[in-house]
Amino acid sequence: MAGVSRFGEFSGKPTLSRLALASVVGNVLIVGTGGAVRLTKSGLGCPTWPRCTDESYVATAEMGVHGVIEFGNRLLTFALAAVVIAAVVAAWRQRPARRGLRWLSVGAAFGIPAQAVIGGITVLTDLNPWVVGLHFLASMAVIAAAYAFWRRTLEPDGPARPTVPAPLRALGWLTAGVAAAVLVVGTWVTGSGPHSGDSGAARNGLDPETISQVHADTVFLLLGLSIAAWFAFRAVGAPAGAVRAAGLLVLAELGQGLIGFVQYFTGLPVALVGAHMLGSCLVWLAALAVLWSTRERTAAPAVPPSQAQPEYAGTAH
Structure with a gap:
């Protein structure tokens, strides 16, 4: 219908x-x-x-x-x-x-x-x-x-209602927060690297090797939280959508991590850097999907016709 x-x-x-x-x-x-x-x-x-x-x-x-x-x-x-x-x-x-x-x-x-x-x-x-x-x-x-x-x-x-216990909702928020942190640190890595957008553009002055290590550390933290969410959702019998969302997030992170490591050790080729940018969007969307899966909305109760308010009652004559 x-x-x-x-x-x-x-x-x-x-x-x-x-x-x-x-x-x-x-x-x-x-x-x-x-x-x-x-x-x-x-x-x-x-x-x-x-x-x-x-x-x-x-x-x-x-x-x-x-x-x-x-x-x-x-x-x-x-x-x-x-x-x-x-x-x-x-x-x-x-x-x-x-x-x-x-x-x-x-x-x-x-x-x-x-x-x-x-x-x-x-x-x-x-x-x-x-x-x-x-x-x-x-x-x-x-x-x-x-x-x-x-x-x-x-x-x-x-109204919205949780689909998992409160600690796991908090885990969903924490995972999304760390995903955001990964994106922030990733911009610092980009700002220290060679792809500035123009041959005369300035760089941010951060040491590329050091800031890349910080970025990798936040990625490992995100991956650990995501794996924990997948196991925890399964353990509490969360809806299939929540388990699937956590699993897709882990897969997205593994794929993105693979691209990141390859591009780092191959001198940041343009094609891989572009793929890594699009991968960032997919990881971010997957993290949002996990957060969204920890709650759901039910239909609003129907209002009996006898209790419904008329849109316009008019003027009594």
């Missing part, structure tokens, strides 16, 4: 869920194209913002391939904005109204212009490595907002 989610309750038009999922995918693609900009040294392909040059909003032939790559990344932002705006409109037009879903759609949409501004600051500061790192982390925050919005479209509108 159209409009019925896999949870068995009305969750709004399927179009809304598709738009919300498209915003998640689009934000991940933005990270991928942003990585291509940096890895091809096209970070200053458009040397100013919001224009591409002082005279033009679009790349010119004189700017070459670097201008095309940087301008293409900017164009994708506009395409993503169109999807997000459509999702906001769909969420606010839903009947019956779902207030929490509406504000989640706004939160996911707000990240797009915020990211554009940070991207502009990145260009105007000549790819300052700390601002470049902030740009990436802001993408992770937007992905989290978009993911929450998408998952909410799949749920009924009733």
Whole structure:
């Protein structure tokens, strides 16, 4: 039946869920194209913002391939904005109204212009490595907002309840927190390495070997927590979705760790660095999925017709 989610309750038009999922995918693609900009040294392909040059909003032939790559990344932002705006409109037009879903759609949409501004600051500061790192982390925050919005479209509108004991919910939050820390330290590694986005861009001054070791240590901590969550969920008889989410997180981390080690010991080849950036998004989404799996929403109790409030009672005559 159209409009019925896999949870068995009305969750709004399927179009809304598709738009919300498209915003998640689009934000991940933005990270991928942003990585291509940096890895091809096209970070200053458009040397100013919001224009591409002082005279033009679009790349010119004189700017070459670097201008095309940087301008293409900017164009994708506009395409993503169109999807997000459509999702906001769909969420606010839903009947019956779902207030929490509406504000989640706004939160996911707000990240797009915020990211554009940070991207502009990145260009105007000549790819300052700390601002470049902030740009990436802001993408992770937007992905989290978009993911929450998408998952909410799949749920009924009733109250949330835990699916695992409180200590395991805390473990889910801790795992997500460490995953965020891994992302933060990863930007420090990137800021100390050779892929600056432009041959003249500065580096953050941190020792690459030392900060890479710190990054590896946080990854090992995350992997340990994720394995513990998988075993703990199985031990308490958690729903299959929670066990599966924890298992997928472990697999994502192992794959990402393999790419990380290979790229480190092979001199950071561009292709592997790009794959590692996309892998970061997948690990982050998997960590969010584990956190989300520790609770569920049940359908709101139906209000008997005799107790329902009329939308408009009119004026007595």
